[in-house]
Amino acid sequence: MNTNESGGLRERKKVATRESLSAAALRLALEHGPENVRVDDIAEAAGVSPRTYNNYFSSREQAIVAAIAAERALRVGAALRARPADEPLAEAVIEAVVEQYGAGSEPTGDALMLITSTPGLRAEFVDTVAGIEQPLAAAIAARTGSDDELGIAVLAAAVSAAARVAVARWVRPAQDTQPMGLVVVSSRPLADLLREALAHLTPALTFPTR
Amino acid sequence: MNTNESGGLRERKKVATRESLSAAALRLALEHGPENVRVDDIAEAAGVSPRTYNNYFSSREQAIVAAIAAERALRVGAALRARPADEPLAEAVIEAVVEQYGAGSEPTGDALMLITSTPGLRAEFVDTVAGIEQPLAAAIAARTGSDDELGIAVLAAAVSAAARVAVARWVRPAQDTQPMGLVVVSSRPLADLLREALAHLTPALTFPTR
């Protein structure tokens, strides 16, 4: 039945509510500055109650970043599954992560300005990278056929950690901030940083223990 | 001058306040159950105001776990520095982590019962493992003499992530919980889980990129 395939009305309304809330949070943050966004305002703009807002998000930063990072982490698993089956695991993982987080996928313009505007938003954006861990573990397990659950979890966690280091390096404030306290990202493309960071894990992904 | 060596009275009082707060949080949690501990009670027991409590801790779980995990993460860096200089990096790192988190160092008795009693405490305990990342990076840099800052950060982050996976595996609820909903840790010693997890990173620690 159609409702099972795409999820029913309830499921679609749930997704729509979440998207409406994060879109409202982002718009209000861009209009008034992230520190001036109020939960009551976000909820009202999305047409739900503040309590419902908290059913979906535990902080303002989480809601704002959700509109920017939008399930990117979840797509890493799908990207890895889509890599050629005969490609070495290390390369496949690197390209899957770079595809979702670099090479044209990184935030730009107003969104980038926003996530680097406060420590809280920067930290939340960096934290969203951790979301790749579970989908990646599932995709690695499917790809390798390995039943070493701990080993797979460790490799996925290491990749997630390396990606987080690269993203943190990319968004961290420059040592000497620009005039007016402007914060800019690293001049290096995120794809470069990701590849360099993940290259250090190539040996671990290439020579599995056992 | 003496005050510079050990830190002055101000510094010593700061340390004492933090220890007093976390000890009070732990004692009240053991006496009344972690969910019934109030910030006002912790602050009063430690002899400071609730506002001061929040200068040191951002949550009740953080204060409780601080009394249990007590700077263990910071000592991993020192433990690595203390390993034989000619020992391969991978083995030195593994033994340093195991020394601080396993092999007789893991929580037992009431403390163990407490950190596995609620999802919040379990998550906070697992999160404290992330604290090994910076001290470990500093110790790896000192030990290898490498100036590849990103590479060192990635290796330290990967080790931290692997240790977190092992600790999370150790404290996670058993699939079939005991009667009365009792939660127990994995039957395997934490040292075993840590060694197995970190073994997967031995190739990355042994064959540096470059």
Add this chain to the structure above:
DNA sequence: ACACAAAAGTGCGTGCGCGCAAAAATGCGC
């Protein structure tokens, strides 16, 4: 079409985390 179950939305109250500014404590030079 209806009845019932399940899930989502919501109001309310509670506890609390944090920014700000003022008071108190400590460090230091003279």
Add this chain to the structure above:
DNA sequence: GCGCATTTTTGCGCGCACGCACTTTTGTGT
């Protein structure tokens, strides 16, 4: 010992996260 600078403590107020219980909406079987 004193004056000044710095740091820590604290009170206050605000915004908010969440548990609980109730209402509303959606899903499902008959």
